[in-house]
Amino acid sequence: MAADVIDGTAFARGLTKDLTEQVAGLAERGVVPQLAVILVGEDPASQTYVRSKIRAARSIGIRSVEHRLDAATTQGDLLSLIDRLNADAETDGILIQLPLPPQINIAQVIRAIDPAKDVDGFHPTNVGQRVTGSGGIVPCTPKGVMLLIGSVAANVEGLDALVIGASNIVGKPMADLLLAAGCTVTTAHIKTVGLPDICRRADIVVVAVGKAGLVKADWIKPGAIVIDVGINRAISPCGKSSLVGDVAFNEAVEVAGAITPVPGGVGPMTIACLMINTVQAALERRGIVIASALIATR
Template sequence: MDASKLIDGKAFAQGLRARVAAAAAELQARHGFRPGLAVVLVGDDPASQVYVRSKTKATEEAGFHGVEHKLPASTTQAELMALVARLNADPDVHGILVQLPLPAGLDAAAVVATIDPRKDVDGLHAQNVGALWSGAEGLVPCTPLGCVLLLKDRLGQLAGRNAVVIGRSALVGKPIAALLLAENCTVTVAHSRTKDLPAVCRQADILVAAVGRAEMVKGDWVKPGATVIDVGINRVPTPDGKGRLVGDVAFAEAAAVASAITPVPGGVGPMTIACLMRNTLTAACRIKGVPVPAV
């Protein structure tokens, strides 16, 4: 395929993380504080452990103050809520991330609701969700934010474009729709009950797939010249037993007709942690009452 069609999320994320690190160093020099991020991991879910290691490494590389709390799967709801309350009160912590999913028996919604909205760097608290949809100041979920940053970098002005988002989850689909509306796109949110989904997708100048079904979106679903953002990460079996990662979009088919497309891996994935660092920087500046750097 034409390499110019690839939207290189890995390269963009590296640049964003470098800009965040430079801004953090400037905050330390000018104002005497470092952004602080606390990550809470409950239990021993292997995927969550990998994510937390990556987030911890990114925190160190950004020059942030990092705090990691690893709790056993036997942790009670009350113990977890008490930890969040302590982090809310810690003046050196500006961002709190409780790694999801939580072990069975723990109420994730109640935990998220306990996080100080100013420190909710995942953008999941109801106050931040409301701020996103109403256009008020808040913190935006990292993956959707990363998708929109990639789109603006590739396309420039998004206003007036038809966008179709496949998926309506609170983590990705709904926030991406809100962000695209804020960019003055005309947005359709499609899902499992949508009639003639391929025909709906073919109307999209911007097609975002966030459903968690391997290669569901076929090449003939894509409007010629469209920009495709593939949020899906699915492991499919291979003869050697190791498996391989694919997105929600049949990449080779879609790339043949799209003008630009994110690969999996190396597209949206790296943007999530980069935007977590960006959100933590933003939260720290707002809490401390200093201007948020343009990164």
């Protein structure tokens, strides 16, 4: 029997509908969350991502301010802009679109952002709070993945989970969240010896390595939940370009119990969770607590 295909687009649409209603309620109280998006350079993919994020913010009622900087921007100039945004009382969230040009030290830039405005959840303070279970802003993609897993499995306690990929953006925080949910977690990567056999034992597989079709059907335990975070551009024999994931979807869908497609799986959830994080930051900065299944305020 073919797997249930998890529709991330529809799920994200439901989240943003609920969030739009909450933002409208905040606006009646005089609170309008504001997101500052910084784009350095003219990378076409980055420009597309930024447009999508700004469009999503505005559709929800979040005020978005775009800061476009030249590819030759210095580290000092970028840090000066971040300092101004940190001090700006109207700015609730700061997003740095990655990748950055080679002259920019990414780690230093991330550390420069006020943790309370770090809507990507990459600042060491937020990382530490997440790892210790004491709060913090959760990175958008892993947060979205957990919501998708929860849509097909109400309780994952005791399940074997495999995360293929160990980046600071997806792999490492993903493993932390699965562990916090009660899973037995294995973290692997593209060079892991015996990766297919490790994968065959997993009840949950999250793949984020950027290698098209890495995970084959015979890697997957029958009935497993498979979440494909990979986005790769493939060229067909006739020269047509398309987006594909890290999982060989057409064959894996016949084995898995539930699986995300690419596109239309994790991607829309990442943007939806960025919006959730921005609203969370706006509430926490003002000491506002609301009853919400979407937003975890302290």
